[in-house]
Amino acid sequence: MPYWFDYPIRVQPHHTDYSGVVWHGNYIQWMESLRVNCLRQFGVRFEAFVDAGYDLPVVDLQLRYHHPLRLGMAGIVKGHATTQGVRILWTYEIRANDPDDVDQLCVTSQITIVPVEIARRKIARRLPDELQQQLDAISEYFKSP
Amino acid sequence: MPYWFDYPIRVQPHHTDYSGVVWHGNYIQWMESLRVNCLRQFGVRFEAFVDAGYDLPVVDLQLRYHHPLRLGMAGIVKGHATTQGVRILWTYEIRANDPDDVDQLCVTSQITIVPVEIARRKIARRLPDELQQQLDAISEYFKSP
Amino acid sequence: MPYWFDYPIRVQPHHTDYSGVVWHGNYIQWMESLRVNCLRQFGVRFEAFVDAGYDLPVVDLQLRYHHPLRLGMAGIVKGHATTQGVRILWTYEIRANDPDDVDQLCVTSQITIVPVEIARRKIARRLPDELQQQLDAISEYFKSP
Amino acid sequence: MPYWFDYPIRVQPHHTDYSGVVWHGNYIQWMESLRVNCLRQFGVRFEAFVDAGYDLPVVDLQLRYHHPLRLGMAGIVKGHATTQGVRILWTYEIRANDPDDVDQLCVTSQITIVPVEIARRKIARRLPDELQQQLDAISEYFKSP
Numbered sequence: 001m002p003y004w005f006d007y008p009i010r011v012q013p014h015h016t017d018y019s020g021v022v023w024h025g026n027y028i029q030w031m032e033s034l035r036v037n038c039l040r041q042f043g044v045r046f047e048a049f050v051d052a053g054y055d056l057p058v059v060d061l062q063l064r065y066h067h068p069l070r071l072g073m074a075g076i077v078k079g080h081a082t083t084q085g086v087r088i089l090w091t092y093e094i095r096a097n098d099p100d101d102v103d104q105l106c107v108t109s110q111i112t113i114v115p116v117e118i119a120r121r122k123i124a125r126r127l128p129d130e131l132q133q134q135l136d137a138i139s140e141y142f143k144s145p
Numbered sequence: 146m147p148y149w150f151d152y153p154i155r156v157q158p159h160h161t162d163y164s165g166v167v168w169h170g171n172y173i174q175w176m177e178s179l180r181v182n183c184l185r186q187f188g189v190r191f192e193a194f195v196d197a198g199y200d201l202p203v204v205d206l207q208l209r210y211h212h213p214l215r216l217g218m219a220g221i222v223k224g225h226a227t228t229q230g231v232r233i234l235w236t237y238e239i240r241a242n243d244p245d246d247v248d249q250l251c252v253t254s255q256i257t258i259v260p261v262e263i264a265r266r267k268i269a270r271r272l273p274d275e276l277q278q279q280l281d282a283i284s285e286y287f288k289s290p
Numbered sequence: 291m292p293y294w295f296d297y298p299i300r301v302q303p304h305h306t307d308y309s310g311v312v313w314h315g316n317y318i319q320w321m322e323s324l325r326v327n328c329l330r331q332f333g334v335r336f337e338a339f340v341d342a343g344y345d346l347p348v349v350d351l352q353l354r355y356h357h358p359l360r361l362g363m364a365g366i367v368k369g370h371a372t373t374q375g376v377r378i379l380w381t382y383e384i385r386a387n388d389p390d391d392v393d394q395l396c397v398t399s400q401i402t403i404v405p406v407e408i409a410r411r412k413i414a415r416r417l418p419d420e421l422q423q424q425l426d427a428i429s430e431y432f433k434s435p
Numbered sequence: 436m437p438y439w440f441d442y443p444i445r446v447q448p449h450h451t452d453y454s455g456v457v458w459h460g461n462y463i464q465w466m467e468s469l470r471v472n473c474l475r476q477f478g479v480r481f482e483a484f485v486d487a488g489y490d491l492p493v494v495d496l497q498l499r500y501h502h503p504l505r506l507g508m509a510g511i512v513k514g515h516a517t518t519q520g521v522r523i524l525w526t527y528e529i530r531a532n533d534p535d536d537v538d539q540l541c542v543t544s545q546i547t548i549v550p551v552e553i554a555r556r557k558i559a560r561r562l563p564d565e566l567q568q569q570l571d572a573i574s575e576y577f578k579s580p
Contacts, residue, residue: 012326013336014319014458018195018451018506019263024203025173025449029304032170036302046303047362050163058169061208068202068266071453072337118164121213157471158481159315159464161308163361168304174449181447191448192507216308217482308485309553314493315463322460340453347503348459353496358556408454411503 003145004078005041007034008097011073021068027077027107028061031092034079035113042141044134052128053118056088060112067106073098075106083139086124086132088113148290149223150186152179153242156218166213172222172252173206176237179224180258187286189279197273198263201233205257212251218243220251228284231269231277233258293435294368295331297324298387301363311358317367317397318351321382324369325403332431334424342418343408346378350402357396363388365396373429376414376422378403438580439513440476442469443532446508456503462512462542463496466527469514470548477576479569487563488553491523495547502541508533510541518574521559521567523548 009030017023036046049056069075074097082089094107115124126132154175162168181191194201214220219242227234239252260269271277299320307313326336339346359365364387372379384397405414416422444465452458471481484491504510509532517524529542550559561567 010323010327012319012323013452013454014322014460016453017448018453018455019200019202019448020453023449024206025170025177028170028173029302032304033300033302037300045362050361055164057164057210057213059210061169061206061210063206065202065204065206071340072335155468155472157464157468158307158309159313159467162303163306163308163310164303165308170304174447177449178445178447182445190507195506216485217480309490309492314496315460315467318460318463345454347454347500349500351459351496351498351500355492355494355496358492 002080002091003142004080004093005034005038005142007037007077007079009075009077009094011069011071011075013071016071019068021070024063024065027063027094027109030077030094031079031090031109031111034077034092035081035090038079038081039138042134042138044131044138049115049131050118052131054124054127054131055116055118056113057116058111059114061109062111063107063109065107067096067104069094069096069106073101080142081138082142083135086115086127088135088139147225147236148287149225149238150179150183150287152182152222152224154220154222154239156214156216156220158216161216164213166215169208169210172208172239172254175222175239176224176235176254176256179222179237180226180235183224183226184283187279187283189276189283194260194276195263197276199269199272199276200261200263201258202261203256204259206254207256208252208254210252212241212249214239214241214251218246225287226283227287228280231260231272233280233284292370292381293432294370294383295324295328295432297327297367297369299365299367299384301359301361301365303361306361309358311360314353314355317353317384317399320367320384321369321380321399321401324367324382325371325380328369328371329428332424332428334421334428339405339421340408342421344414344417344421345406345408346403347406348401349404351399352401353397353399355397357386357394359384359386359396363391370432371428372432373425376405376417378425378429437515437526438577439515439528440469440473440577442472442512442514444510444512444529446504446506446510448506451506454503456505459498459500462498462529462544465512465529466514466525466544466546469512469527470516470525473514473516474573477569477573479566479573484550484566485553487566489559489562489566490551490553491548492551493546494549496544497546498542498544500542502531502539504529504531504541508536515577516573517577518570521550521562523570523574
């Protein structure tokens with residue numbers, strides 16, 4: 001059973017659409033916030049990559065919607081990272097965290113990130129040692145926390 | 146070679162992030178606008194589904210990012226629909242449409258939509274005949290325009 | 291010196307635009323989150339208004355931008371409410387909360403909210419006693435916490 | 436009676452919130468799109484400012500909400516610009532453009548923009564002659580089209 005990094009959320013009016021539930025594209029913001037906060041908790045600032053000349057774009061994104069989160073509901077975004085060389089794979093579950101709907105699975109997702117050299121707009125074959133070691137340490141922690 | 150419905154776009158400041166290209170989650174808004182505009186061109190108002198008690202939520206979304214669209218660039222979102230019973234499958238390509246970058250493939254995507262009965266929040270086994278016929282007519286048109 | 295309700299923020303990639311700072315329209319989401327969270331802390335669920343048939347739309351919004359918040363920076367949205375009959379006036383300050391930029395004033399804002407009867411889409415002359423008393427209690431607390 | 440630059444809109448699901456009308460912060464995106472498109476129509480690319488080392492941030496924004504735009508409705512954003520030295524003042528009206536609601540005034544707004552030197556993050560005392568002349572020509576055109 002993997003370790004998950006948790007990012008708690010609350011559905012605000014601006015997250016919803018006419019149907020009263022979270023608009024399907026808005027979950028992606030929360031998943032990004034989880035990634036950045038997780039890096040930060042491990043001592044890695046997202047801006048450190050940018051300052052070092054690397055960007056971390058999403059190259060593949062898969063989302064499956066199981067159950068909607070409604071206006072006012074609390075939820076938890078749960079994320080889990082694995083590195084494969086420079087590639088970072090994130091697996092997500094978003095669950096309700098509400099008295100009415102405890103632990104209901106709402107969204108599952110997988111996101112692939114590949115570092116890019118900002119100056120050349122090319123996929124980075126390798127990262128500076130310090131950044132790569134930091135990413136690998138996070139990946140190791142997720143395997144055996 | 147399939148028929149595509151085209152939705153032209155232009156990258157505005159609010160679509161971009163710090164890296165100067167479209168933030169990865171923002172393509173999803175354009176793909177929704179294409180779906181609604183395509184229905185409308187075939188004489189189907191999206192609100193007609195809602196008024197009839199049906200919603201059209203996205204249940205599955207897959208995106209692959211090939212090339213970024215930068216601030217100020219023009220692009221074309223191209224979409225193609227197929228019905229499988231009540232299920233609607235949309236296939237997308239987003240291409241640059243810029244003097245500097247003609248026809249460059251930027252994003253490919255597949256989106257699955259399943260109608261839901263709003264009152265019961267349950268997947269609709271079937272739609273009212275008129276709405277189903279309208280969807281099937283669009284699907285047929287995409288096969289042989 | 292008034293009491294402020296605080297809502298801490300962190301600038302994520304999706305908040306920024308090409309210039310590396312928060313896109314000017316995105317501050318408005320944080321100010322809404324503050325309002326809803328503040329009500330909740332006083333025991334008032336935003337959804338209780340909707341369930342009772344009232345909406346709380348913004349009718350006037352003024353924003354002044356003093357200093358940008360950059361990618362990765364922490365900040366605090368500070369809000370303060372006063373009721374005038376059914377009308378609610380919110381005053382805001384958004385300040386940096388970053389080692390590099392402690393307490394820098396970034397945005398000031400005033401927002402006016404007027405309850406609307408959802409069924410008739412008309413301004414509500416009065417709210418149900420319970421909701422009005424809850425709003426007034428919040429307003430009183432802000433005057434003398 | 437001033438000349439207005441028009442930017443036609445259609446309310447898509449992602450523009451709405453739980454109440455079925457446009458979420459109040461989303462009008463700001465359309466007003467930005469109008470500004471950029473208006474410059475472009477006068478032969479000025481927004482990116483030309485950025486490439487020349489200048490940004491055009493909003494420093495003041497005032498919005499008044501008169502009437503909501505609902506899901507599926509068409510509207511027109513109407514904008515009008517005046518320069519005062521380097522400062523640019525935009526005045527807006529957003530009107531419904533729908534069979535059910537022709538020409539209904541929905542939003543009025545005023546936005547002030549002040550150029551900033553990107554490198555020094557300081558207000559620009561003056562712009563390069565070519566850019567200033569282009570802005571002044573737009574301002575003149577709005578006075579006597």
